[in-house]
Amino acid sequence: MFQGPLSESILKRAQERGLAEIRVHDLRTWTHDRHRTADDAPYGGGAGMVMKPEPVFEAVEALGRTSGSRIVVLSAQGTRFNQRLAAELAEASHLLLICGRYEGLDDRIPTGLGALEVSIGDYVLTGGEIPAIVLLDAIIRLIPGVLGDADSAASDSFTTGLLEHPHYTRPPVYRGMAVPEILLSGDHQAVARWRRKEALRRTRIRRPDLLAGAELDQRDRELLAEIEAEEPGSGRAGEQRG
Numbered sequence: 229m230f231q232g233p234l235s236e237s238i239l240k241r242a243q244e245r246g247l248a249e250i251r252v253h254d255l256r257t258w259t260h261d262r263h264r265t266a267d268d269a270p271y272g273g274g275a276g277m278v279m280k281p282e283p284v285f286e287a288v289e290a291l292g293r294t295s296g297s298r299i300v301v302l303s304a305q306g307t308r309f310n311q312r313l314a315a316e317l318a319e320a321s322h323l324l325l326i327c328g329r330y331e332g333l334d335d336r337i338p339t340g341l342g343a344l345e346v347s348i349g350d351y352v353l354t355g356g357e358i359p360a361i362v363l364l365d366a367i368i369r370l371i372p373g374v375l376g377d378a379d380s381a382a383s384d385s386f387t388t389g390l391l392e393h394p395h396y397t398r399p400p401v402y403r404g405m406a407v408p409e410i411l412l413s414g415d416h417q418a419v420a421r422w423r424r425k426e427a428l429r430r431t432r433i434r435r436p437d438l439l440a441g442a443e444l445d446q447r448d449r450e451l452l453a454e455i456e457a458e459e460p461g462s463g464r465a466g467e468q469r470g
Contacts, residue, residue, distance in 0.1 A: 229357045242374045258286040276331035296321030299343040302356030306345030311386035318370040327356030389442035390431040393423040425451045
């Protein structure tokens with residue numbers, strides 16, 4: 229499950245350039261019975277199987293922890309993963325990602341290891357492997373030098389607390405749809421203002437919940453007032469945007 233994503237594109241280049249090192253470990257390596265048992269029936273009964281604590285604890289001990297290590301358990305019950313958490317984890321010198329399976333992990337694992345439980349969304353997947361790949365992609369691209377242009381990550385959606393502004397490229401007109409004229413003007417100050425305004429507009433329409441926690445200055449509030457005035461029924465909806 230890991231081989232494909234880890235050997236392509238940005239993740240591949242980050243490893244080739246020595247900016248990130250990723251190792252995948254099989255927990256069955258740290259089992260001690262002939263069947264290499266890593267799970268067992270839950271105490272108290274019920275459906276499914278629960279991952280045993282012994283292999284996980286022994287794996288963590290064998291792999292080693294330093295003062296800069298962070299242990300993350302991928303769990304549907306964890307903290308919701310977001311860009312801010314990705315940036316926080318990108319500061320760690322060493323990450324240990326533990327992927328749950330079946331009904332989940334014995335609860336003594338995150339408790340005893342002092343792990344951070346992380347969820348990538350309010351839904352259930354077969355295991356923690358795909359969420360781990362999501363975390364790796366989001367975190368590694370924030371490591372300095374991984375992206376060719378450092379500004380790429382700085383302007384991503386959620387990095388500033390807002391969704392990103394719309395993007396356009398050539399041709400200027402396609403199937404009757406034209407690129408906003410201001411982007412063709414060469415006026416960098418006007419373009420920057422348009423981008424910020426459209427980021428605010430898109431966030432207000434698609435993710436209004438983000439605005440409540442976004443750091444907005446006086447200019448942003450003025451742009452939001454313009455956006456509100458341009459809405460249908462405001463009396464100014466026909467005015468040109470920009």
